[in-house]
Amino acid sequence: MIDWIYFFDLCGTSVFALSGALAAGRHKMDPFGVIVLASVTAVGGGSxxxxxxxxxxxxxxxDPNYIIVILATVLLTLIFVRKPKRVxxxxxxxxxxxxxxLFTIIGAEKALSLELGGMIAVVMGLITGVGGGIIRDLLCQQVPMVLRTEIYATASIMGGICYTISLYxxxxxxxxxxxxxxxxxxxxxxxxxxxxxxxxFDLKTQQK
Structure with missing residues (x-):
């Protein structure tokens, strides 16, 4: 029988590695930089x-399969995405x-498998979902996406809540x-x- 949690975990690893590789392409990094950024994006939150x-x-x-998935994703990205500006x-x-x-649910499931409470599961899902992206953006010298764009962390929190409540x-x-x-x-x-x-949250200071 297929271990679906493990399958989706590997899928999430590949998707986030792709996200990191594309970010590296946008910042014109060399192949080593692509590998580094793809890796920290893919496994940073889980770590x-x-x-x-x-x-x-x-x-x-x-489990070295995660590293294999990251390297395979990077290789395919370098081969097929030769012109990052055209993506x-x-x-x-x-x-x-x-x-x-994907990673939100993986993080929540990991906490629940350790018999931790639902609130901790939601928090672990959030950390797993946004952690790698935060590291990626900091390495690219950008304000992390979770802090500067449209609804992001909220989506992760709602996913974690739906998962824990559904199981409950x-x-x-x-x-x-x-x-x-x-x-x-x-x-x-x-x-x-x-x-x-x-x-x-717009805190305006009084001008003197």
Missing amino acids: IRDAILGTTPVFWIQ PRYIFPVADAFGLA WGAPDMFALLFAMATALTIRLAAIRWHLSLPA
């Missing part, structure tokens, strides 16, 4: 999660949205997984399409 939960060595050290602008945020949805109500694992992923992905894609955002 932070495992360090917090104390499940060490972290997942990609225990449609929507590809990067859409790929990132899929990675966010006794829904089948596959239904909970797909429902939560669809929720997070729909919210994020809607935010991209219609530029939806939460109200900004």
Whole structure:
């Protein structure tokens, strides 16, 4: 029987590696830079999660398939995406949205498998979903996407909540997984399409 959680984890790794590789292409990095940025984007959030939960060595050290997936994704990106400027602008945020949805559920499931509470599962899903992207953006000397664009972290939080509540109500694992992923992905894609955002905290200081 297919281990769907593991399958989606590898898919999320590939999608986030693609996101990192595309970001590297936009910043005209060399192949080594592409590998580094793809790697930290793909495994950064999960590594932070495992360090917090104390499940060490972290997942990609225990299972080299994650590194193989990252390298294969980078290789295919370098071969088929020869002209980064010609890549449609929507590809990067859409790929990132899929990675966010996938990794949110993976992080929440990891916490629940350790018999932690639902709130911790949602937080771990959020860290797994946004951690790699934060590292990617910082290396690119940009304000992290989670802090500067349309609804992002909220999509991850809602996905984690849907996943934990679905399991609490006794829904089948596959239904909970797909429902939560669809929720997070729909919210994020809607935010991209219609530029939806939460109200900004605008603290204006009095001019002297």
